[in-house]
Amino acid sequence: MSTVSWITLRGLFGRRRFLLLLPLPVVLIVLAVLSRSLGVTPHEWAPPVLVGLGLAVVLPVVALIVGTGVLGAEIDDGTVVHILTKPLPRWQIVLPKLAVATGVTAVTVAVPLYAAGLLADSARLGLALAAASAVGALAYSALFLALSLLTRRPVLLGLVYVLIWEGLLGNVVSGTRVLSIQQYVITLADRIAPTELLLGDVSVPVAAVMSALISVGFTVLAIDRLRSFSVAGETS
Amino acid sequence: MPEPTGVIHDIGYQRYTGPRLGRRAVFGALYLHGLRTAFGLGRSAKAKIFPWLVVGIVTAVAAALTAVRAQIGEAVMTYAQFADNMSWLVIFFVAVVAPELVSRDLRSGVLPLYFSRPLPRSDYPVAKLLALATALWLLLGGPQFVMFLGAAFTSGDGMRGVWNELLDLLPSLLYAGLWAAVFASVGLLVASLTGKRAFAAGAVVAVFLMTTPIVGTLSIMPSRTVNELAFLASPSTLVGSVGTWALGDLLVPEGQSDFSIGGFGPVYAVAAVLLVAGCVALLLRRYRKVAAR
Numbered sequence: 001m002s003t004v005s006w007i008t009l010r011g012l013f014g015r016r017r018f019l020l021l022l023p024l025p026v027v028l029i030v031l032a033v034l035s036r037s038l039g040v041t042p043h044e045w046a047p048p049v050l051v052g053l054g055l056a057v058v059l060p061v062v063a064l065i066v067g068t069g070v071l072g073a074e075i076d077d078g079t080v081v082h083i084l085t086k087p088l089p090r091w092q093i094v095l096p097k098l099a100v101a102t103g104v105t106a107v108t109v110a111v112p113l114y115a116a117g118l119l120a121d122s123a124r125l126g127l128a129l130a131a132a133s134a135v136g137a138l139a140y141s142a143l144f145l146a147l148s149l150l151t152r153r154p155v156l157l158g159l160v161y162v163l164i165w166e167g168l169l170g171n172v173v174s175g176t177r178v179l180s181i182q183q184y185v186i187t188l189a190d191r192i193a194p195t196e197l198l199l200g201d202v203s204v205p206v207a208a209v210m211s212a213l214i215s216v217g218f219t220v221l222a223i224d225r226l227r228s229f230s231v232a233g234e235t236s
Numbered sequence: 237m238p239e240p241t242g243v244i245h246d247i248g249y250q251r252y253t254g255p256r257l258g259r260r261a262v263f264g265a266l267y268l269h270g271l272r273t274a275f276g277l278g279r280s281a282k283a284k285i286f287p288w289l290v291v292g293i294v295t296a297v298a299a300a301l302t303a304v305r306a307q308i309g310e311a312v313m314t315y316a317q318f319a320d321n322m323s324w325l326v327i328f329f330v331a332v333v334a335p336e337l338v339s340r341d342l343r344s345g346v347l348p349l350y351f352s353r354p355l356p357r358s359d360y361p362v363a364k365l366l367a368l369a370t371a372l373w374l375l376l377g378g379p380q381f382v383m384f385l386g387a388a389f390t391s392g393d394g395m396r397g398v399w400n401e402l403l404d405l406l407p408s409l410l411y412a413g414l415w416a417a418v419f420a421s422v423g424l425l426v427a428s429l430t431g432k433r434a435f436a437a438g439a440v441v442a443v444f445l446m447t448t449p450i451v452g453t454l455s456i457m458p459s460r461t462v463n464e465l466a467f468l469a470s471p472s473t474l475v476g477s478v479g480t481w482a483l484g485d486l487l488v489p490e491g492q493s494d495f496s497i498g499g500f501g502p503v504y505a506v507a508a509v510l511l512v513a514g515c516v517a518l519l520l521r522r523y524r525k526v527a528a529r
Binding site: 017020023024027031034035038039040044045048049052053056057058061064065068069072073076152153154155156159160162163164167168 | 286435448458
């Protein structure tokens with residue numbers, strides 16, 4: 001593990017702030033256990049819990065907070081200069097940070113989703129959800145990491161994507177679903193464990209190719225942007 | 237030993253003898269500044285992007301609804317349904333504005349400067365809260381007014397039509413006020429916990445979004461009582477339920493309401509009041525300590 005990853009991990013977990021991330025997965029598990037123990041049929045509770053809460057809220061929000069935090073926090077308080085002035089190739093800065101963001105997001109999201117999937121249907125659904133959300137964590141993290149280099153307000157721009165593009169437009173205009181990571185995750189999970197509970201709207205090859213494309217594309221973009229990064233004070 | 241020769245010259249420094257503005261003026265200035273900050277007025281173009289994006293989308297939707305109504309002759313959404321459907325944008329607006337109002341001051345450590353004025357501890361958060369609530373109310377009420385104008389000019393049966401339309405609009409503006417009060421108090425409380433604007437925005441959205449699926453889950457539980465109380469779990473459905481109970485048919489035509497709350501209307505009203513009061517109390521508590529650092 002490189003020094004950059006250590007610094008990033010300590011930046012994420014060194015403060016009490018990260019405790020704010022915990023309620024999201026806990027609520028997911030509590031709702032799943034509650035529904036299961038009260039004998040509601042999985043057909044009724046699985047869509048709102050697995051998709052409505054897990055894949056549509058917990059995954060993107062955790063990825064947003066962590067993904068913009070790994071680099072954005074350092075840019076915000078100016079300490080990114082310490083890393084940038086070290087004789088490191090830029091990819092050796094971006095890739096460890098992306099790995100940490102993906103890892104933290106994947107663990108935070110995949111574990112409760114596995115538990116919820118297990119309660120809803122089978123261990124296979126749980127594993128499928130965990131695997132698909134790990135893929136989603138990579139894609140989201142790459143996107144939000146690149147955003148934190150493209151703009152000074154990465155969280156708000158990320159929220160525009162999550163809330164307005166995936167949330168609002170995704171429900172109304174079905175064409176936008178082709179460009180929605182959330183739909184890729186649902187489709188992939190449905191492919192790995194075919195059940196009636198998840199309904200993907202895009203085809204499996206599109207989901208797989210687009211997830212890979214987003215992950216790689218935004219990582220390359222981030223590396224490129226960091227190459228000519230200008231350290232400026234906060235305006236506005 | 238020579239005599240001291242120093243002289244103190246009077247170079248014209250004067251004390252301020254004009255009128256001194258008191259607590260009310262400070263409060264008013266803080267409120268007005270907060271309201272301007274909410275929409276990025278008096279700030280750089282960058283600060284205007286996100287608030288005006290939301291305002292633009294909401295107004296565009298209202299204009300589109302008005303146009304459709306003028307064409308097909310019947311309303312697609314009532315004013316209250318419009319407010320309900322804009323909930324995602326309201327959440328986003330709170331996430332943009334609330335950190336801008338409170339987190340900036342926390343981060344740059346200017347609170348001691350504020351509190352060195354004749355400004356009681358409680359006035360600062362209350363002024364910010366009122367500013368955010370007003371901004372939210374304008375955000376929801378403005379487009380409703382656009383819809384009202386469109387409907388009034390195309391109603392076709394003269395002053396009576398306009399009057400009927402106005403009677404539809406007024407309860408909805410009250411309802412928008414309820415939205416504003418609940419969302420502003422919860423959002424501002426969450427944002428005041430951290431000085432990092434980015435993190436505050438994420439936390440605000442997490443709090444509001446996380447609660448909506450809880451309602452969805454609770455409303456399919458096998459108990460009827462739990463189903464009817466499920467809307468308590470999320471601020472937006474709480475507001476909707478209180479509106480349905482208190483204003484009822486004035487907001488939504490009979491039988492079209494999304495909220496089947498049974499006989500628990502008063503419970504919802506009490507819960508809404510308690511939620512707002514609790515958030516304000518916590519906010520005041522937070523600001524009793526926060527400036528001491």
